[in-house]
Amino acid sequence: MSDDRFISVQNISKHFGAVRAVDDVCFDIRRNEFFSLLGPSGCGKTTLMRMIAGFEEATSGDVHIDGQPMGHTPPHERPVNMVFQNYAIFPHLTVQQNIAFGLRKEKLAKKELNRRVEEALEMIKLPGYGPRAAHQLSGGQRQRIALARALIKKPKVLLLDEPLGALDKKLREQMQLELRALQKSIGITFIFVTHDQEEAMTMSDRIAVMSEGKALEVGPPAQLYERPTSHFVADFLGSMNFFDGRVLKAEPGMALVETRELGHVRVLSDNAGVVPGRDVIVAIRPENIAVSTQKPKGDINSVKGRVDTAAFLGDRSNIYVMVNDGRDTVLTVMQNLGGAASRIGAQSDDIWLSWNDKAGILLPATAR
Amino acid sequence: MFSKRKMPFSLLGAYTLLYLAILYIPVLFLPMFSFNDSIYTAFPLQGFTLQWYQEMANNSAMLKALQNSIKLGVVVAIISTILGTMAAKAFTSYRIGYATPLKGFIAVPLVIPLIILGISLLVVFSRMGVPLSLFTIGVSHIVICVPFSMLVMISRLEGFDNGLEEAAQDLGESPWMTFWLVTFPLALPGIVASLLLCFTISFDEFLLSFFLSGDQQTLPVYIWTQLRFPAKLPNVLALGSCILLASVVVVVLAEWVRRIGVAPAENGADKT
Numbered sequence: 116m117s118d119d120r121f122i123s124v125q126n127i128s129k130h131f132g133a134v135r136a137v138d139d140v141c142f143d144i145r146r147n148e149f150f151s152l153l154g155p156s157g158c159g160k161t162t163l164m165r166m167i168a169g170f171e172e173a174t175s176g177d178v179h180i181d182g183q184p185m186g187h188t189p190p191h192e193r194p195v196n197m198v199f200q201n202y203a204i205f206p207h208l209t210v211q212q213n214i215a216f217g218l219r220k221e222k223l224a225k226k227e228l229n230r231r232v233e234e235a236l237e238m239i240k241l242p243g244y245g246p247r248a249a250h251q252l253s254g255g256q257r258q259r260i261a262l263a264r265a266l267i268k269k270p271k272v273l274l275l276d277e278p279l280g281a282l283d284k285k286l287r288e289q290m291q292l293e294l295r296a297l298q299k300s301i302g303i304t305f306i307f308v309t310h311d312q313e314e315a316m317t318m319s320d321r322i323a324v325m326s327e328g329k330a331l332e333v334g335p336p337a338q339l340y341e342r343p344t345s346h347f348v349a350d351f352l353g354s355m356n357f358f359d360g361r362v363l364k365a366e367p368g369m370a371l372v373e374t375r376e377l378g379h380v381r382v383l384s385d386n387a388g389v390v391p392g393r394d395v396i397v398a399i400r401p402e403n404i405a406v407s408t409q410k411p412k413g414d415i416n417s418v419k420g421r422v423d424t425a426a427f428l429g430d431r432s433n434i435y436v437m438v439n440d441g442r443d444t445v446l447t448v449m450q451n452l453g454g455a456a457s458r459i460g461a462q463s464d465d466i467w468l469s470w471n472d473k474a475g476i477l478l479p480a481t482a483r
Numbered sequence: 484m485f486s487k488r489k490m491p492f493s494l495l496g497a498y499t500l501l502y503l504a505i506l507y508i509p510v511l512f513l514p515m516f517s518f519n520d521s522i523y524t525a526f527p528l529q530g531f532t533l534q535w536y537q538e539m540a541n542n543s544a545m546l547k548a549l550q551n552s553i554k555l556g557v558v559v560a561i562i563s564t565i566l567g568t569m570a571a572k573a574f575t576s577y578r579i580g581y582a583t584p585l586k587g588f589i590a591v592p593l594v595i596p597l598i599i600l601g602i603s604l605l606v607v608f609s610r611m612g613v614p615l616s617l618f619t620i621g622v623s624h625i626v627i628c629v630p631f632s633m634l635v636m637i638s639r640l641e642g643f644d645n646g647l648e649e650a651a652q653d654l655g656e657s658p659w660m661t662f663w664l665v666t667f668p669l670a671l672p673g674i675v676a677s678l679l680l681c682f683t684i685s686f687d688e689f690l691l692s693f694f695l696s697g698d699q700q701t702l703p704v705y706i707w708t709q710l711r712f713p714a715k716l717p718n719v720l721a722l723g724s725c726i727l728l729a730s731v732v733v734v735v736l737a738e739w740v741r742r743i744g745v746a747p748a749e750n751g752a753d754k755t
Contacts, residue, residue, distance in 0.1 A: 168653060170649055189652070189657075189658075190649070190652045190653050191652045191653070191654075191655045191656055191657055195653075196653055196654065197649075197650070197653045199646045199649070199650055200646070201644060201646055203644060203646035203647050203649065203650035205647060205650070205651075205665060206647075206669065207665075207668045207669055216651070216654050216656075216664075217654035217655050219655075219656070219664075220655055220656075264650075264654065265653075265654075268654065268655065
């Protein structure tokens, strides 16, 4: 079994009546990978994870884990463990009993059992918490204990269903880093379900972006962010300006596109299907658009505009610029270096927006 | 902020006292007259005696009826609670078509007059040639106890995080062991409450027992037959006092169990 196809999701579908919660999804997950399923609520990511865990029966297709087809294998016989969204800490048991729950079948000697539990508590940085009752725990502690309880079984795969959603922002950011470090140190494949794109990008080796039951794109965070191939992914990750346009000229590696908002734009194009006359969408990240007071020199894409509103965020400002004689708006972001961004709102003179050829992303118009 | 007004002696206070007096004084007469040295249940009191308790202890017919009632109550409580728990589990854990009418259907015995139920069951049993016995009484008691048990268990199991059972299975336990390791312990306070409730209903149920008893009488039926003989009444008072004491003990016990059970469950539910 190759490590590249450690987990193989093969044409899996789940229909609830007429609703296609998961629709013919196909991808592979590598051994020891931190893999995220990312998408808005209702996109099918949780259903997909529950099928991997065995809590939902696939309508068609299957999941292979380490070469084994899972088929109808019930959850308690699968080599996966799960951290539930609400942690599902057993309220009638102590922390010790909760963590040891999965070891009951191994019939360990009491001493060995205690050692394993104490080891797990060390791992999640809650040593000595064993005798505590479940109701004495905070949200963050519950989250860690759910993690320890799942990992003590030494699963091949750990599934995490939005485990950080209930935590406050600071704790969440801390846990993201801890989870990532933990995953690297124990070397278990993690599948992480989240609707938070920043969370997914912070932690993941690769991300599958899901929408309406389909896995639209699978790839490393930087690839999905910088070179998305669908409108949905371009829109869902970070912020993005979209401009409808038509291809005027297509050369190898480069296309000239006419847009209403920006006029003529040069865009990198590695797609052979881009031919003159075709309707396309040009997408440009706000941070790739530079603002200047003078018309930029040299051979660079640029457009003249006027500041509409500037939203000051401290470290940066989101600046909405009116172009095309005030008929359209372009979002750009300016880092607040030496107070540069905090002063921009005061200007009412004309400014120039510019970006290089690599900033534009060409998307098919039909993908909208 | 207003401080709470101190309630002066008022109409409401008088009403409360009257209410409590009507509720409890007759009940307290029971033990009082059971120690009264007279076969007449009337004032003035004649002096202290334990005679009625001695007679009760030697009254084999009464003890037999008591034994019947306890046996019946225990069996009815266990069977009704098992059935009620299964129904409640089905309604709370699974999406069931027509759940509301089904629930209503199971609960119908709560609103059917017992006299109608008694007569119809009597007709059915005699038509089927089933001889009247503790068995027939038991069947009728189960019919009226299952809805109570189901309602108690639904209120216990509702808001129960289904994730807990999934977590147990995820950690390697079969559905059967999941039930015993997770579902049962968490439902236990409800199960105890249901057992006590069903036992109590069966223990003091009169109408159905009256219609459906053969030669094996339950205690309420026996007491009813004894009321015709004034000389037997003090025996009944003595027995009544014993039952009263036992009830108080059981209720205190049940409340204690409930409080133990509630504390962790409430915390388990505070997920966000």
